Structures are given as C-alpha cells and as structure tokens.
Amino acid sequence: MDYEQRVRSIINHLVPVDASAEIESAPVASVDNSILQGLNKVSKWDKEELRDYLEGAPQGKVIKQKIIDIVSKDPIFLPKYNMNVAEWRELTVQRAIKIIQSGVISLAEFNRDPMKYLISMETLNLVDPSLSVKLGVHFSLFGNAVLNLGTEKHHLKYIKDIDTWKLPGCFGMTELGHGSNVQGIETTATYDKTTQEFIINTPSDSAQKFWIGNAALHGQACSVFAQLYIDNVHYGVHVFVVPIRNPDGTTAENVRIMDNGHKLGLQGVDNGRLWFDNKRIPRDNLLNKFGDVEKDGTYVTSIPSKNKRFGSMVAPLVGGRVLISASALNVSKMALMIATRYAYSRKQFGSKGNETPIIEYLTHQRRLFPMIASIVALSFPINHLKQIYCEPNKTSQNVKDVHVWSSGLKAVASWTKTNILQLTRECCGGQGFSSFNQIALFKSDLEIDMTYEGDNHVLLQQVSRNLLVELQKGRYNLVSANHGSNIFDYDFQIQTLKWRESNLVSTLSSKIMAQLDQGRSLEQGWNSCLDTITLLGKAFVDRITLEYLQIGIKKASASLRSVLELCRNLYFSWRVNEDLGYFLCHDGLSHSTAQKIQDSINALCQDMLPIALDLVNSFNIPESFIHAPIAKPDYMSEFRYGLERKY
C-alpha cells in the first residue's frame, strides 16, 4: 500500500523541520500503559442478576411485568407515528383510558405505594412519552394537588372520578408571563363573602395559563394557582379546583380556552391556554390543607410565613422531578441498547467479505462506552432517590435530601439523556433518523425534560444554594486534593470529586462575599456567580453518583463487581476529562495524573469492547418494547422487500 509507505516516511521528514524540537513525544508512547491495561478484566456475570440489581426496588420487576402484559395484549400500544395533531391526541387519550381501565395506576394508591406509581409511569414512558405525560398531568399534577393540597372533603368528592377518568384534570400553574417564578403569577382569586365564592380572574394576557396539559381538549377541571385576596389583603399563591369544561365537552361558563398547537414533540398531549373571566367557584374548591378561608372571610393557616406556605404548596411537585430522572435513565438505556446492538452488527469499510463492525472504530467506542458507564453509574443515586422519595415517614433530612437530590439529578439525568439521544442518533447514522428505530421519537418528545418541572439551570441553583448554606452552618467538610496517581482506586476518585465540589463551594462563598463587600446586593452577587453555581451543582451530582455507585459495588455479588468497577473507572475518567481544565487550573490534579486519566479512556474502551453488548443486554428494559429493526439480531432481514412497517 503506497499510502502506508508514505506515512512511514513521515518520521524521516520530521527531523529537518525547524520547530521539531518543540514537539513532545506522543503521549501514547510516553505513558506507562501497563498501569492502565489488565486492571479492568471483567469476569462473567449473570444478565438476569444484573438486570434485577440495576432495577433497584425489589418490587420493580413485578410492576414492570404488569405494564408489559397490559401493553402486549392490546395492539393500540404498537408504535404509530404518522399522524397529525388531532390523530395523535385521539390515540393518546385512547391509550390513556386503556391504562386507567386496567387499574394499574390510581390516585388511591398514589400516596400508599408511590414506588409502584413511579415504576409504572417510567415504564409507560418507554411505550409512548405522550401517554405517560398525559397520565402524569392527570394523576401526578392534578390528582396529586387534590390529594396533597386538598383535605378530606376534596378526596371524597374527586378521587373516585379522577381514578376513572370521569373527571379529566389539568394543572394550572404556569402562565405566559411566569414560568420558573411561580410566585409571580398574576391570576387572582378574590373571596366574596356575600356569596361564599372565590372569583377567579385573568387580569391580563400575560396571566393566561399557558402550556396546560389536557386543557386543549379533554380536561374538565383544573387545579388553578392564583393569588388569594380577601378584603384587599393578599395571602399569596393558593390552589383552587376550577371547572373548565362541562361533562359534555363544552367550555365552562366564564372560561376561554385556546390551543397551544403543534410542538417539537409530545403531539399526543393537548396543551392549551386558559383565561378566567371573573369565574365564580364555591368556597369549598380551595384546596385548603395549608391555608383556608372561613365562611366570613377569616384566613386560617398552620403556616404563618407566606414563603413557607408557598413552599408547602409546591413541595408535592418534587415527584415530577423524581419521575423525570428515572425516565431519563430508562430512555437512555433503551437508546444505548439500540445503538450498541447496531454498532456490533453494522459493518463498514475494512476488507471485502470481512468488513469491520463499526463498534471497532475508536470514535464509536468513545461516544457509546462512557455513556453506558454513566448510565450504569447514575442508576444508583437515582434508585436511592426513588427510595427516599417513597419513604412513608420522611425525616426532615429526608425531605431536604429529596429536594436537593431530585433537583440535581433531574438536571443532570435529563441533560445526560439528551446527550445520549444525540450521540446514539449520530452513531446510528441515517437509521437513527428513522422513526422506526425509536431514538427519533424520544429525541423530540423528551426535549422538554430540561425545561418543565423546573428549568435545569434554576434547579442546579437549588443544589448549590443548599451546599452554600451547609458550608455557612459549618456542616460542610472541605476536602483537599489528592495528588496521588492511582486513578482506578476509589479513594483517589472520590477524594478528587469531593475536592472539586468543595473547592467550588468555597470559591462561590468567597466570590459572593467579595461582591457584597463591594456593596452589591445578594441578588447581583449571586447572578455574577451563576457559572460557578452551575458547575457546583453538576459537581455535586458527579460526586453522589460515584459514591452511590460504590455503595452498590460493595453490596453487589462478586460476579457483578468487576463489571460495575469497570463502569466506575470509565465514568470517573470521562467526567474528570470533561472538566480537565478546571482540575489543572486549580491544582486538583498533577499534570501526569491528568494525562493518565486522559489516556485511560481509550484503554477502558478496550476493556469495554468485549463486554459492552452483554452489558446493554443486561439493562432492565423490557425486550418487547424494542421494535427498532436495527436492534434485531439480523437487522438486514428486517429490511427485506415487502416487509411493511406502516407506522
């Protein structure tokens, strides 16, 4: 091959070039690879055992099987994509009704067995995100508001009808003018003691309720967030059950509805916009668990602080973030299963008759394998979050942990999933663009995960704010950098990630102090540090991910341990490599260790190559949900002439 000979001659040409003295020797030659190789040989494991272990909750398998049974026996759940908005919505509501009729999801059980609810919903999300979002709006948002912001009278009146879809519900929080800042909403609820009614009103176009799921077509009641006024005194945001449609489907009196129209994804969800024209509702329609209005207009509450009361009213929303985190994990696993299987069977280039499977290309490995490792790693903190969220008798520490963890993990898991969908789409080439191969739908539908249930950047601020308070209260242990070089040692790894988090939190503290000292407001100081705040929130999630993965490794059987350790090493190297500038600029790693970590990624990919296919096939994703032809053992035959895929 003449090109080979030409390249061989490069070395001779290098010498006469003037600047050649500047050239470093090639890193691959200069690094002691013996440390990197051979450490991560993985012993065989039982796929079923790993599947159960990644599932986390012991009841998960049974719950998933129930959903699989329901979905498998009814062709309505088969993939279908080629529809306009009206058809999408009709299919979605029919699917939702089927699920509701099966009894597998109910509000009655929502508080009693939240784990069952979570696992059912994250499994349905794999079938059709529009379906799970439509059900989620009805149960997790509207129903949850009735259940956890209402009292017995509401439970008696509504729960049965919610559980049967007799009363399809919406959740009226977001307005055109106010999304992240819920306390800024403009809709008013004014108490009229003469009739013992609340008057719900939309004072401006910016106050219209916006993006309200189920509002455009099916919703009959809406849990409306509004500013409560009694005798011109403002009591802050409260939640009211407001009828928006009559049982015959016509719009309720003094309500106006418009459609949010076509979207990037989730076409099956009928998002709409609502205006209230001094609409009167009975006093009983106030969800009065945290604040009530007596007949004569006396306001009563167990939580005198407006801010704390508001906090209690939005606290039930945390469940949405837990669900997004868990769903992101599932969808990522499914996309990685599809792309990895294809990568092992798809061949391109190489010698004729013996073409090269594309997984053998380093560019492919470096895109897929760190993601596989990351998703294995993230399974552990997310499973832990699900457990503490489902804990029936939460301590106040539990409540705080759920808030912080769900904020951080929702942000990181949704971004990681978006990144995985992007990479897997590209790794599958043109096939990734076909709806048949399933990555496309998730990519469109789940794009909104970064925004709803709390914008990711806003959520990371919740994480960092908490760490700053911990530091201020003297409860945060600052950690020094580990200047060792044993990069596959857990103690080195965790200290390195702890050092970064701790360095960021103390930097943040000093920066804000410096701003305050210069006479700027806390808000200004906080805003000038938003880059550090974002980094800190992500660093926290990296750290708890490594910690909880390690707890999982310690508890795992001997046969699972080596594959989980390989994932840990690759996850660690990849995360650190992504942020190497920070570690080096702030002396968190020596140059030689940084170099070693960089080089370890290729070596760890080599270790992954023989096992990655088995690893994704050990993911806890129902095989019957994988319709993608490219994920089938003989994908070429899935494209034979005459085999129609109409969906």
Next chain:
Amino acid sequence: MDYEQRVRSIINHLVPVDASAEIESAPVASVDNSILQGLNKVSKWDKEELRDYLEGAPQGKVIKQKIIDIVSKDPIFLPKYNMNVAEWRELTVQRAIKIIQSGVISLAEFNRDPMKYLISMETLNLVDPSLSVKLGVHFSLFGNAVLNLGTEKHHLKYIKDIDTWKLPGCFGMTELGHGSNVQGIETTATYDKTTQEFIINTPSDSAQKFWIGNAALHGQACSVFAQLYIDNVHYGVHVFVVPIRNPDGTTAENVRIMDNGHKLGLQGVDNGRLWFDNKRIPRDNLLNKFGDVEKDGTYVTSIPSKNKRFGSMVAPLVGGRVLISASALNVSKMALMIATRYAYSRKQFGSKGNETPIIEYLTHQRRLFPMIASIVALSFPINHLKQIYCEPNKTSQNVKDVHVWSSGLKAVASWTKTNILQLTRECCGGQGFSSFNQIALFKSDLEIDMTYEGDNHVLLQQVSRNLLVELQKGRYNLVSANHGSNIFDYDFQIQTLKWRESNLVSTLSSKIMAQLDQGRSLEQGWNSCLDTITLLGKAFVDRITLEYLQIGIKKASASLRSVLELCRNLYFSWRVNEDLGYFLCHDGLSHSTAQKIQDSINALCQDMLPIALDLVNSFNIPESFIHAPIAKPDYMSEFRYGLERKY
C-alpha cells in the same frame, strides 16, 4: 433580608473548618481584571453595513431578495406544521414546483453561476428545509450527476426536463449495507453487448438503494451508482440514469420501490428504497464523462486508476457540503436572533413591577454570547469556502482546499448549529418547544446534517489525513506554544491555535509510526488514533476560522472593526476554554494565562450585553422569514386571546 445576613456570616464560619488552609482564594478576586475590562468597548456600527459584510458575496443581497419576493407573494410558503407524512410531501412538492416555475433555480445555471444556486438554496432552507432538500436532491444530486458526470448527449436529453420538473430525479448512491463506504456498494451494472444494454441488478437486500430522496413518490429517473462489469471484468463504481417510474407515476418495469416512512424530520421529503431486477437500460444511459463503454464492450477512460476515477465521480458531491455549511450558518443566525430577542424582552424574577430580563442572567449570557461570536467568526471561512468553490477556473490547490475545507467546515458548522439549536431551544424554555417559534422544526429537520453528505467523523478524517500528508511532505510548519499572556492579541491567539493543531498533527504522526513499528497495519494504527484525528480536524477548523475572521477584520471598515474584534476575542476564549485540559496537559498555555482565558469569558459577556441585540439584528437573515411570536417586539401581544395560529 435574613438570607443575605446568613451568607455574610459564611466568611466567619470558614475559618474554624479544618481544611480551610487548602482553599484557594476565589479566582475572581485573584485575577487582574483590569486587563479584561474596558478593552472590548464597541463603537456603534451601521447594521446594514454589517449585514452586507457578513453576507460575503456582493451579489448575495440581490439573490436573497429574489427569493424573498417569490416566497412573500405566495401563501403556500407560510409556515405549516400540523400534517401527516402524505400532506407534508404534497405541500413540499407544490412548494418545489412553485420555486421551479419561478425560474430562480435551474440546472442550466448550476455550473455557470454556482454562487446564485448556493445562496438561493441556503435562503430557501430558512423557509422550509424539506423544500430545499427536495430541490437539492433533484438539482444538486441528480441534476449535478447528469451535468458533471454525463456528456453532451445527456445534457441535450435531460437538462431541459430537469429544469421544468418534467423529469423529477433521484440520486441512487447509498445502499442499506453501504453508506460512508460508497466503493463497497453491491448493485451491479453488467454490459450486454448483444443488445448494447446495461443490466442493473440488486443482488441482495443489503444492496437495496436506501434513503433515496424523491424515490418514494415523485422521482422518475435515478442516477444509480453501480459496480460496472464487462465480460466478468470489474471496472469499479459508475453512474447510470435508470428510469424508476413512468410519466403516469406507475413504477417502471423491473423496479421495486418501498417507502422509508416516518422520520425525525424532513417529513416533506419522500425518501424511498429501490430494488432493480435485472433491469435493462440503453448503453447511452451510462454517465460517461470519466469512463465509457463502447458498443463492442471496450472500456475507455481518461483516468486509468480505479480509485482516482472513483474520486472524480464523487467529486461533484463537494457542493452538498458547501451548502450544508452555509445553511448551518443561516439557521444558526436565525435561531440566535429569535432566542436573543426573546432573552432581552422576557423577564423573570427580580422585584415586582421591575422584573429582570433573562439576558441579565449570566447562565443565559454564557450560553448565547459565545455562540453569537462563533457564528460571526464562522461566517468568514464559510464565505471564503463558497468563493473558492464557485471559482470557475480552479487550480489543483483550489480543488484540494475545497475538499478539505468543505469536509472540516461541514462537520464543525453542522455540530455548532446543532449545539446552537439545542441551547436556544433551552434558553427559550417552553416557548422553544412550540413549533410556532421555529427552532423546533430546524432542530428536527436538520438533525441529519451530521450524517448525510459524509458522516462528520469520517469527514474530519479527510482533514487530518491531508494535514498528515502535508507534514510528511515537509510542507507543514510546526509551531511552538506562545507563553505570553496577552490573550486579546491576535498574534497570541493565532499562535496558540496553530500550536494546538501542529502539536496534534505531530502527535498523530508519532503515534501512527509507533503502531506501525509494533507491526500493526496502517488501518489499525489509524483507528487507534481516531480520537486524536477527530481533535485535529476540529483544531484545523478553529484555526482557519480565527485566521479568516482576522482577514475580515483587517478589511472591515473602522466602524465594524471593534464589534468583530469582540467576537474574535470571545470566540477564541470560548474555544480554548472548551479544550483547556489539552492546552494545560501539553504545556500549550501557562496556568495563569489559562486562568485568564477562563475568566475572560464572563468579562467578554459583560462587553457583549449592551450590543448583542443589535448584533443579532445585524445578521443577514430576512426579517420576513421570522414568524416566531417571541421574536416580535411586544411578544406578549402575540399571544392575546383570539389571535389564532393554525399552522
């Protein structure tokens, strides 16, 4: 505010913590900010002047205006999204026919005025990517093959019918089994001298033509890539005009067609799959510019090497990469205009009645501003690429430059655009998810840009391969690192980027040598370096981008210079910051300079804040194409009750 006081007390709490000695002082305090501030004050500029300057080609404005006129006077071009696949395709073909009837695009002009073709197509892409892709398949691929692989007999026979859409065409290159590796395709063309016909055959399901635009519905002829055999001798890939449908729309004899079905985007393009069953076509249907078969079966060619002949046959495809680069630039500009305008008018949080425009949040600035700067920067090398591509009498250096630049810029521009669409989608929150705000459609439709016309990772290998050959031939100047610290000085900046490129190319060379010395094949050696190869390709594009931006700055009027310089500085800092680990690990920057570059990003964002809105409004994007309600001056009023947006 009690929280403020609590934060103030952090400083007191810091001292007693054990590890506090380890804490570095906050970077914001430790860096000499005086260097960073005040340098980038931007003087006023004329928006029209900048618009023309970013356009590059002097005729661009006139060509764009022609498209604007056609599109504005016909409601068929108004946005419409809510359609099933059949409706999408019907609308798209009707739009395509309107454009063709206007005469603005024609194959007759394709070679004569390629700049007009390019600018027309990149402008149409802003109206509807399905439209430009459908036209592109017909003109740039099918028509271009006839024009530049065929000879006079083909021109006489086909060009008129192509220009009138009487003969809608497809481009039959990709097969199910072979995408990137075109030389591996399996379709055969066997010459039968007894009848003077070629027999086109699909020998297996993996040989089916796949993803063929216009094939599912409208195409009548297809330029089919097939392996030529004469008397059992193989002559390599050749291109043949094969009828696939009769003028009445029925499928041609011995052809089978299937539909590729629903996709992530580009629903308006009817991609299909083709099988040929020993279909006979006249000898004249071989596009015979580079290789011909005489009546008696004698093969004649001016290019004896099979590989070189293949290179000539695929060379015309380079235009697609130029077009994707230019289109990516336009779409990025439009998305940035929409998101930036919204960011300056959208308010959230802050004090009541005086809420904070979201552009004032650093998280928002750090997402949008480096992207604005990058797109300004990329305008210059892409405009240069368009110019050298359109050069009528190309030198062999021109041809090589067009190949290398179009490969590198297509990859980087399409990834940058994808990144920008992602960031702008997120920056617009829920509004970014609405199709009305235009980012959604681009996000779905243009996702395939990374894959078609050459997979981005494969294209970057073309760039790196060229640099390696230059090095081997002694024509590559290796550059040493600049250890200065004047980060806003162009000489420092360009040397820093040149150093990285040069360090990567020499590293690559040594690594491959080391592999060969260990007895591995060149293929194995190349694959083991694909990470370095990818980095090198990107580093090359960063370097030429900075260089051509600087050429643009030097030629610019004094009034444009300061805004372009600010863009250059931000582009440089952002690119280096993204890869800081590399610079530090390989001693390309000192720690203090690296730190300064990191810190400069916030400072440069501050400099951008007063001008970014004017800057995006100076982008060369037709205002009449911006339908997004959130990009309008008073976006709230765009959502008033009763204002229907049916599309």
